[in-house]
Amino acid sequence: MKQRNYIKMEFPARSVNEGFARAAAAAFAAQMDPTMEELGDIRTAVSEAVTNAIVHAYPDSAGPVQMRLRILEGDLLEIMVRDRGRGIPDVKQAMEPMYTTGGEERGGMGFTIMGSFMDSLRVRSAVGRGTSVTMKKRIKTKAGE
Amino acid sequence: MKVLSSYQNGRLTLRLQGELDHHEAAAALRKISRVMDDYLPRDCVIDMEELTFMDSSGIALILKIARLMAETGGRAWVENARRQPLRVIDASGIDRLIQISTAARS
Numbered sequence: 001m002k003q004r005n006y007i008k009m010e011f012p013a014r015s016v017n018e019g020f021a022r023a024a025a026a027a028f029a030a031q032m033d034p035t036m037e038e039l040g041d042i043r044t045a046v047s048e049a050v051t052n053a054i055v056h057a058y059p060d061s062a063g064p065v066q067m068r069l070r071i072l073e074g075d076l077l078e079i080m081v082r083d084r085g086r087g088i089p090d091v092k093q094a095m096e097p098m099y100t101t102g103g104e105e106r107g108g109m110g111f112t113i114m115g116s117f118m119d120s121l122r123v124r125s126a127v128g129r130g131t132s133v134t135m136k137k138r139i140k141t142k143a144g145e
Numbered sequence: 146m147k148v149l150s151s152y153q154n155g156r157l158t159l160r161l162q163g164e165l166d167h168h169e170a171a172a173a174l175r176k177i178s179r180v181m182d183d184y185l186p187r188d189c190v191i192d193m194e195e196l197t198f199m200d201s202s203g204i205a206l207i208l209k210i211a212r213l214m215a216e217t218g219g220r221a222w223v224e225n226a227r228r229q230p231l232r233v234i235d236a237s238g239i240d241r242l243i244q245i246s247t248a249a250r251s
Contacts, residue, residue, distance in 0.1 A: 015168035107205035
């Protein structure tokens with residue numbers, strides 16, 4: 001699929017970067033002229049994906065988290081968040097609502113939120129090698145509104 | 146984010162301001178737990194009028210507050226939720242457990 005524009009960034013898995021990541025994603029997506037609601041959905045989904053990587057990927061260190069955003073043909077925004085951490089043994093189980101291995105400040109709703117705010121969600125993971133989360137959302141053109 | 150608290154006639158009001166994410170949630174919960182221990186309120190209002198963003202960390206925080214209140218026979222609810230936090234609340238389904246009211250303006 002042809003890409004029209006992209007950004008790539010990498011930051012250590014520190015929670016202070018959660019706010020930065022969603023602000024950066026929103027700033028990039030702004031060129032697609034999204035509605036306030038779409039922009040809120042993008043910020044929320046990015047926050048969940050990046051937080052998952054920060055909380056779960058690296059138990060003992062602040063390893064690298066990569067985020068890539070692409071604008072694809074057909075007003076499609078693709079967001080990929082990837083880590084090189086410990087991986088998820090059972091992705092299907094991890095994606096079930098309320099399932100969590102995090103602390104009490106996480107409720108196990110991350111994937112549920114990502115799935116309901118984006119049009120598609122794909123999670124790939126290999127134990128010991130890392131996890132990638134890829135989400136897509138079509139930004140509706142405002143013409144004709 | 147900031148948590149401002151006020152107490153009157155058995156009712157604790159927690160005003161959440163700014164953005165609530167995982168980075169902010171632990172400190173917010175510590176502060177809220179402390180305030181609850183100080184006042185032992187009968188009701189707890191979570192006022193979200195000035196909360197501009199929250200992710201699922203906010204859901205965990207709301208549920209935790211509701212649980213703490215239930216332990217002492219009290220109850221908690223959410224008032225003045227704006228559009229983005231409201232969408233997260235709707236997606237989570239916690240509006241089946243806790244009363245949620247929305248902001249007049251978003």
